[in-house]
Amino acid sequence: DAMVIQNPRYQVTQFGKPVTLSCSQTLNHNVMYWYQQKSSQAPKLLFHYYDKDFNNEADTPDNFQSRRPNTSFCFLDIRSPGLGDAAMYLCATSRLGLAEAFFGQGTRLTVV
Amino acid sequence: GESVGLHLPTLSVQEGDNSIINCAYSNSASDYFIWYKQESGKGPQFIIDIRSNMDKRQGQRVTVLLNKTVKHLSLQIAATQPGDSAVYFCAVSNSGNTPLVFGKGTRLSVIA
Numbered sequence: 001d002a003m004v005i006q007n008p009r010y011q012v013t014q015f016g017k018p019v020t021l022s023c024s025q026t027l028n029h030n031v032m033y034w035y036q037q038k039s040s041q042a043p044k045l046l047f048h049y050y051d052k053d054f055n056n057e058a059d060t061p062d063n064f065q066s067r068r069p070n071t072s073f074c075f076l077d078i079r080s081p082g083l084g085d086a087a088m089y090l091c092a093t094s095r096l097g098l099a100e101a102f103f104g105q106g107t108r109l110t111v112v
Numbered sequence: 113g114e115s116v117g118l119h120l121p122t123l124s125v126q127e128g129d130n131s132i133i134n135c136a137y138s139n140s141a142s143d144y145f146i147w148y149k150q151e152s153g154k155g156p157q158f159i160i161d162i163r164s165n166m167d168k169r170q171g172q173r174v175t176v177l178l179n180k181t182v183k184h185l186s187l188q189i190a191a192t193q194p195g196d197s198a199v200y201f202c203a204v205s206n207s208g209n210t211p212l213v214f215g216k217g218t219r220l221s222v223i224a
Contacts, residue, residue: 004155033211042201042214043156090155099144099205099212103155 003027006091006104013081013111021076021107023091030096032074034066037088037106049074050096078109086111124221131189133218135202140183142204146212147176147187151198159187159200189220197222 004025013019025032030051035043047056049068063085065077078085088108092101125131137145143164148156162169162176162185169176175188189196199219203212 006155040217042216045211045213048211092155097209099210100146100158100161101203101212102158103148105155106153108153 004104029093031094033092035090131192133187144205146203148201
């Protein structure tokens, strides 16, 4: 089945230690998104790609970076995780011009 | 910009009753609306969508109503089942060309 896959499902990292979350998709969608979702809150967009065109939300901290080496893969890099970065990170994809987003199962990040 | 709100953070219903979840949005240019269901520890799952040229759309046991005059949409779930217990988010976009903005979410609890 075509889908959005996030790895790992659970990630524990140390305060200040760089961490990378990964996302892959078999839907061949042009657009990929990273959302951050804290407990009992709505998903909040961090950034998105239209193909290789990167779009950063104005309030996304510089601590968060992303890479999209090809259509299928997208990475979220957190350079120096703080306790406030503990959250569920959701990757999603969509076709260009269609807002319906297909979500992965998320990676729950714990910072210790 | 867009802000999306929900009228109630929690909703409890008896199994077999109908559920109604509401959502308000602020940007009159928003023209695409989606309801997502998110179960604990999982990514949001598409339920139903509606475009601004419609005021009602029905799916299997679900109906979405859109009132553009007051910028309000609702999700109705018929004969609510225990498996419907989840957090429900509305999300809006402008012409499908902007990423989805999510509302705060309503937690639906079904009482058996």
